[in-house]
Amino acid sequence: MPNSTSVQHTPLPTFADVEAAADRLCDIAQHTPVFTCTTASALLGAGVHCYFKAENLQRMGAFKFRGAYNTLSQLDAEARARGVIAYSSGNHAQAIALAARILGMPAVIVMPEDAPAAKVAATKGYGAEVIMYNRYTEDRGAIANKIAAERGGMTVVPPFNHPHVIAGQGTAALELLQDVPDLDYLFVPLGGGGLLSGTLLAAKHLAPQCKVYGVEPEAGNDGQQSLRAGHIVTIPTPRTIADGAQTLALGDLTYAIIKENVTDILTATDEQLVEVLRFYAERMKLVVEPTGALSLAGARYSGIDFTGKKVGFIISGGNVDMATYGKLLSEGLWGLK
């Protein structure tokens, strides 16, 4: 990891950075709606009020647009002309592609061969060049760095471990907490930690009373392991339907913010994610991707007593292959075999 020295010296982003990101994103990103749902509230207990921040209705279908645009819009004219390169299992790819198109920049995206077809198609649809790699045998970071150098210094934007990315992702919780300031709990999907660490920066400042939980796939609980171990734990690529949370490890920036501020990290099984996907579709009429279902799944099976509390959830995205999604709704996990 030749970049690790410089990364370690990167200062952590602050709440002021989240506020500055919100200014940059104003009129560019969607201020997504916050939905309530009496059925979900009743499921969690008596007198519970649930609030769902619908980032599946964000531009390109996920919160990732916030961090991508916040990062690219701070590049100078020369860097913009050289273009941007990113590696991603899907939503970061589309986010960079769309943000680059808005800013008039060339974009190259390094994507795993087994990324959902809809995400690959959408990334190409935003005008980006897509280069495929094998998620289980190749190092996407190395591939991206090589191409960036070959093409005369494209800017590499990592999917989560970057202060501008983190600050941008924090604007989703910023909006939620401006709309509903007195949340008691907030549940957030956790992959590499960009969304969770950004959320923690916003919550610490705007709602210090609010307990913030990250929720990972059970098969990919590197964040939970890291929190317990007191250092960043790296795992093999997890097999889970939550393709947006198949990360191997937190970054040093996201880990530092999470370990300092998070209440705890929970997990959810693929079976629980399917149940929650169906709930969102049947009762709230929302298409949510498996990763986006982590937050509600984590809370639902946490054993926490929510009686009389206000509970927030970030629905991180809604980009899911329709063939896969349809099978999950009609047949469950067996439909994918």
Next chain:
Amino acid sequence: MPNSTSVQHTPLPTFADVEAAADRLCDIAQHTPVFTCTTASALLGAGVHCYFKAENLQRMGAFKFRGAYNTLSQLDAEARARGVIAYSSGNHAQAIALAARILGMPAVIVMPEDAPAAKVAATKGYGAEVIMYNRYTEDRGAIANKIAAERGGMTVVPPFNHPHVIAGQGTAALELLQDVPDLDYLFVPLGGGGLLSGTLLAAKHLAPQCKVYGVEPEAGNDGQQSLRAGHIVTIPTPRTIADGAQTLALGDLTYAIIKENVTDILTATDEQLVEVLRFYAERMKLVVEPTGALSLAGARYSGIDFTGKKVGFIISGGNVDMATYGKLLSEGLWGLK
């Protein structure tokens, strides 16, 4: 039809009735969001702006709540105590059940045996008693009248041919046209005509420039036939996935308003409805029932030149059995065989 004489003398509802309904529904019904979508706009032509009134996010998942509550809330205390009975392929049933529960009234719902399981379950969940009948051999109106009489005079609320129902349904378009006053076109799903006739009352007053189209399933185009023939045409129960538009004929009230004010009535095939369902799920992250897809399907295949125009769509509802919906997304119509 022993009731037809009295029905013929019922005065047609007016825009003032729609406004009064909006006052009754304020703080009771959801003021549902209006979504835009650049992909849909691009599909319809250059410079097109699309606006989607998301009644799938209405209470109980469809616009029908508006008409049901507007009707029941005008009953006096005695009539409320006697209770309400309704016959419906689904959404009207849930709407009456929920409105009755809110108003503290007993409710009996006569439902077809092949109604979607989710709709039957939801109706029972709202506390109503459900009585089943065979859609292809029995007369639901006669069954409802018999039960109403047996139980000491329950109020029968028909699903569309009633001035208070029509006025209530018109509040969806009222809200849409208050949010987007300068629509050039508005497309509306058409079953028995409650939503379309209410919409026409609102549009005539608020947006006289706006061309309003009803859209029926191709297999159930009784409304289109009626408009062409100049009188109400009755058809056998149509076989279509748009279960909310399997009506046999318009009512005399809805027909009178429609023939006077509608621009035209279009149709959509089941194949087109599946394509549009997938579009809503994939691009707009919205779960829409087949009947709710009629409006966009009708516009998409109308051949109308929408260049530079503002086009509105009412998404009438989102109540669809998850097993059926999942198969439609993953396999299309073949999944239902």
